Amino acid sequence: MRIYKRNILITGGAGFIGSHVVRMFVNKYPEYRIINLDKLTYAGNLANLKDIENYPNYVFVKADICDYDKIQELMKEYHIDGIIHLAAESHVDRSIKDPFTFARTNVMGTLSLLQAAKLYWETLPEKYEGKRFYHISTDEVYGALEMTNPEGIEPPFSTTASSSEHHLAYGKDFFYEDTKYNPHSPYSASKASSDHFVRAYHDTYGMPTIVTNCSNNYGPYQFPEKLIPLFINNIRHRKPLPVYGKGENVRDWLYVVDHARAIDVIFHNGKIAETYNIGGFNEWKNIDIIKVLIKTVDRILGNPEGYSLDLITYVTDRLGHDMRYAIDSTKLQRELGWEPSLQFEEGIEKTVRWYLDNQEWMDNVTSGDYQRYYEEMYKGK
Ligand code: NAD
Numbered sequence: 001m002r003i004y005k006r007n008i009l010i011t012g013g014a015g016f017i018g019s020h021v022v023r024m025f026v027n028k029y030p031e032y033r034i035i036n037l038d039k040l041t042y043a044g045n046l047a048n049l050k051d052i053e054n055y056p057n058y059v060f061v062k063a064d065i066c067d068y069d070k071i072q073e074l075m076k077e078y079h080i081d082g083i084i085h086l087a088a089e090s091h092v093d094r095s096i097k098d099p100f101t102f103a104r105t106n107v108m109g110t111l112s113l114l115q116a117a118k119l120y121w122e123t124l125p126e127k128y129e130g131k132r133f134y135h136i137s138t139d140e141v142y143g144a145l146e147m148t149n150p151e152g153i154e155p156p157f158s159t160t161a162s163s164s165e166h167h168l169a170y171g172k173d174f175f176y177e178d179t180k181y182n183p184h185s186p187y188s189a190s191k192a193s194s195d196h197f198v199r200a201y202h203d204t205y206g207m208p209t210i211v212t213n214c215s216n217n218y219g220p221y222q223f224p225e226k227l228i229p230l231f232i233n234n235i236r237h238r239k240p241l242p243v244y245g246k247g248e249n250v251r252d253w254l255y256v257v258d259h260a261r262a263i264d265v266i267f268h269n270g271k272i273a274e275t276y277n278i279g280g281f282n283e284w285k286n287i288d289i290i291k292v293l294i295k296t297v298d299r300i301l302g303n304p305e306g307y308s309l310d311l312i313t314y315v316t317d318r319l320g321h322d323m324r325y326a327i328d329s330t331k332l333q334r335e336l337g338w339e340p341s342l343q344f345e346e347g348i349e350k351t352v353r354w355y356l357d358n359q360e361w362m363d364n365v366t367s368g369d370y371q372r373y374y375e376e377m378y379k380g381k
């Protein structure tokens with residue numbers, strides 16, 4: 001049997017961000033064994049990893065992070081020495097309708113992973129030496145920032161931004177690593193709680209933990225309940241585009257592969273017990289991003305300019321809708337040398353083209369057919 005240099009458990013690897021992280025690690029580190037643990041909820045889709053599913057250093061395990069006994073077994077079976085924890089319920093609108101599922105997976109699931117890792121690592125002669133528990137969190141735990149500059153101003157940063165044309169800030173404040181937690185939605189409250197548990201395992205037991213808080217991701221393989229894939233698909237099919245409230249809310253967007261690159265750098269070089277913010281210095285009002293999507297899809301499909309603007313439909317606002325998110329990722333750029341590799345204009349063009357070129361993926365997801373993929377693949381195993 002082959003001995004691997006590292007055995008890394010990635011949770012939620014069949015989801016949007018997780019699939020990019022798994023792909024990057026499996027390709028970049030053939031000397032590591034990557035164990036992708038995923039429950040395959042509605043958001044998990046093994047078709048996201050078709051290109052690497054037969055690689056020798058890749059293993060898929062269908063399991064629930066809340067299944068503490070199973071996680072304990074897996075820790076031992078695969079000699080896990082690193083965990084990159086992405087599995088979560090991730091959609092704010094769903095959390096407003098069904099908060100219990102969010103508390104279960106995001107809080108209890110994270111706790112089950114922490115405790116299983118602790119028990120296993122404490123049995124080893126070297127204990128926590130060379131181990132890592134890396135928890136992926138969100139900027140939403142910091143709450144919401146004010147829109148003090150609704151027209152946008154030049155931000156006070158000299159660090160690299162992921163947008164060339166539209167480098168604006170809509171307020172003077174930003175989320176820093178020491179910004180006080182102030183979550184508003186059941187989703188962000190559950191993520192905040194899981195972050196506290198991770199830090200408590202470091203402070204109480206000396207577990208080698210790291211937490212990162214990232215801004216909104218966009219790119220291929222995102223489930224089309226989230227703004228960007230949903231709107232690209234609706235524009236293509238001439239369906240209404242439901243803009244919450246006035247469309248003035250601001251989000252800070254980062255290309256998903258740049259998030260995966262940050263995770264790689266932080267997993268290997270980040271300091272134990274530290275927090276790193278990850279973001280693109282790339283703030284957009286929802287309505288402006290929606291107009292970019294309309295323009296890009298219409299151009300690629302050969303429609304006249306402005307053709308799909310009539311699809312914009314203002315609807316009732318999301319309950320407790322956070323106004324503005326804006327991450328300061330200076331610490332990560334300065335200390336670990338990470339910076340976004342892709343300008344937003346290039347990233348959005350790639351993303352729109354990917355969804356338009358992969359209509360089969362989109363149709364499988366919207367029809368629910370993707371959930372049969374796993375059953376077919378693992379039939380009889
Ligand atoms: P996603 O919803 O696309 O994927 C989540 C994955 O977790 C799915 O594959 C799902 O099957 C799996 N999962 C859910 N519950 C599980 C359980 N109980 N046991 C095992 N697997 C389970 O989410 P995403 O957008 O890829 O987000 C991944 C992580 O990154 C989350 O922790 C999220 O909070 C965080 N995050 C997301 C963003 C973003 O913009 N999408 C930004 C910052 C942080």
Ligand code: DAU
Pocket residue numbers: 090091092093137138139140214215216217225226227228230242243244245247249250251286318325
């Ligand atoms: O900031 C990081 C977070 O970004 C992650 O932690 C979450 O997992 C991820 O889902 C995302 O949360 P948002 O709520 O910001 O993403 P969403 O795509 O749902 O919405 C983006 C913005 O667009 C938000 O202001 C709500 C608005 N919106 C969204 C949808 C789905 C609409 O106006 N209409 C819509 O139909």
